[in-house]
Amino acid sequence: MSYIPRKKKISPSKSALATSQSTQQLPPRQLQPDHPWSVLRPTFRRRGVLPFTSPSPFPRYSYILSTTAAGELLFFGGYAHRSLHTDLYVFSTRDLSAALLQTSGEVPGPRFRPAAVLMNSVLLIWGGVTKFDDQGEPKGPYDDSLYLLSLVSQVWTRVVVNGPRPVGRCGHAMTMIGSKLFIFGGETGRGCSNDMWAFDLNSLKSIPVWNSYDPTPGDKKPPPRIGHVLVSTGDRIILFGGTNGQCDYNDTWSFDISTRKWTELQCTGSIPPPRHSHAAALIDDVMYVFGGRDDRRVLGDLIAFKLSTQQWFTFQKKGSSPSGRSGHAMVSNGTRLFVLGGKLAAGAQADETPRIHVLETSTYFFCHFIWTTSKFENRTHREPESRCCQAQ
Numbered sequence: 001m002s003y004i005p006r007k008k009k010i011s012p013s014k015s016a017l018a019t020s021q022s023t024q025q026l027p028p029r030q031l032q033p034d035h036p037w038s039v040l041r042p043t044f045r046r047r048g049v050l051p052f053t054s055p056s057p058f059p060r061y062s063y064i065l066s067t068t069a070a071g072e073l074l075f076f077g078g079y080a081h082r083s084l085h086t087d088l089y090v091f092s093t094r095d096l097s098a099a100l101l102q103t104s105g106e107v108p109g110p111r112f113r114p115a116a117v118l119m120n121s122v123l124l125i126w127g128g129v130t131k132f133d134d135q136g137e138p139k140g141p142y143d144d145s146l147y148l149l150s151l152v153s154q155v156w157t158r159v160v161v162n163g164p165r166p167v168g169r170c171g172h173a174m175t176m177i178g179s180k181l182f183i184f185g186g187e188t189g190r191g192c193s194n195d196m197w198a199f200d201l202n203s204l205k206s207i208p209v210w211n212s213y214d215p216t217p218g219d220k221k222p223p224p225r226i227g228h229v230l231v232s233t234g235d236r237i238i239l240f241g242g243t244n245g246q247c248d249y250n251d252t253w254s255f256d257i258s259t260r261k262w263t264e265l266q267c268t269g270s271i272p273p274p275r276h277s278h279a280a281a282l283i284d285d286v287m288y289v290f291g292g293r294d295d296r297r298v299l300g301d302l303i304a305f306k307l308s309t310q311q312w313f314t315f316q317k318k319g320s321s322p323s324g325r326s327g328h329a330m331v332s333n334g335t336r337l338f339v340l341g342g343k344l345a346a347g348a349q350a351d352e353t354p355r356i357h358v359l360e361t362s363t364y365f366f367c368h369f370i371w372t373t374s375k376f377e378n379r380t381h382r383e384p385e386s387r388c389c390q391a392q
Contacts, residue, residue, distance in 0.1 A: 075089040129142050181198065338358055340356055
């Protein structure tokens with residue numbers, strides 16, 4: 001099954017339909033300013049071998065992106081010009097330099113739609129599809145190996161795992177809680193999945209093992225999907241969106257790792273439209289989501305989900321915000337969001353030149369200042385539309 005469905009029927013939630021079918025909008029009590037977006041254009045150099053330059057990795061999509069505490073962005077793999085890649089770049093957001101890293105060891109092969117997390121000075125990569133057919137569609141095989149890269153020695157290690165393990169896949173999502181990395185969903189070659197697995201890095205000291213974190217049989221859990229996002233906070237994992245190849249989702253779920261129970265959240269506010277292949281990052285109590293696509297269009301909206309209130313907020317698209325895209329990546333560092341790469345809408349000009357889109361979130365607060373009157377199931381009611389506002 002293709003990871004990007006050709007034809008689908010969109011099935012948004014009722015709350016999404018209610019908030020999208022607006023018939024009347026009252027005047028806002030506050031004005032919505034432009035986003036404080038900026039664009040970084042790093043200079044590519046080969047570390048330690050100046051002045052020779054490294055080739056630019058752009059344009060590219062369906063790769064992985066992680067960020068270090070020092071503000072460096074790590075960029076690995078992905079698809080560009082009908083070819084899969086296995087290169088690793090590092091971007092410095094402080095001096096705007098970028099370089100192709102020369103790594104060694106058991107280097108993972110070229111791959112598309114893997115997932116990764118960064119723990120201290122170790123980058124962990126799992127999954128991805130390693131081949132394409134003549135039509136440019138993922139063909140397999142799907143890698144089920146876990147790779148670790150020491151950013152200190154720049155040496156890759158392939159972890160030899162004992163016992164059961166998740167089936168190789170692409171289009172899954174990964175997040176980290178404590179010493180455990182969690183993966184959910186993805187395309188396995190036999191369809192979409194909705195299983196949850198965890199790998200405890202402490203097991204590297206003895207016998208490396210994966211553990212299934214599926215809930216008790218009969219308990220509710222998200223439908224199978226790919227192209228979704230995960231973020232973690234405390235002992236909870238938050239999931240949003242994705243697709244099963246026939247239906248795009250805009251549902252939001254929470255998974256408690258201590259009880260191993262899924263809960264579909266009853267969200268309020270400006271429920272976003274269904275999507276897949278979007279990107280997300282967490283800053284404090286807010287999960288930011290940018291872009292993605294459905295079967296009709298590529299999306300370029302920025303939305304935010306406040307975890308403590310389970311409320312969605314929207315931003316007006318103005319100024320120098322990134323163009324709509326899917327298969328891109330977004331990470332946070334401090335109060336800033338970084339958006340790189342992605343596949344743009346048909347006819348749009350790709351980011352051929354090095355370009356990193358940056359959003360400073362510290363100037364925003366979350367408010368409710370627009371009421372809309374909407375009709376749903378022959379009832380007229382009023383729903384608040386939540387907006388993100390810039391502090392004066």
